[in-house]
Amino acid sequence: MHDTGPSRIDQDKRTPCGAGEDKGFNADALLQKEGFVFERQIGSHRSYSKKGINRPVVIPVYKQVDPFIIRGLIRTARMTRDRYFEHLKQCR
8 A cells, every 4th residue: 555645743733834853845835835636655755736837846755865956846847946945044
């Protein structure tokens, strides 16, 4: 059986910027702020979609995400680099 997303308990622990207690990067919160909707999770990869974006954004569920994965996420989501850094500032 596949995980259908964060549990209610996990969602309640999140801060407004979507970071957990460690204040780390949270791609889930970033994508939701940008209007993406969680579709499914297969193994350690979560898939998000947004109307007008042809390709789903797929992110791994790891404690640390490599910079090249974040760059790909930004490119696939058609997000500007400035918008990404604006989100990071909100999380500090």
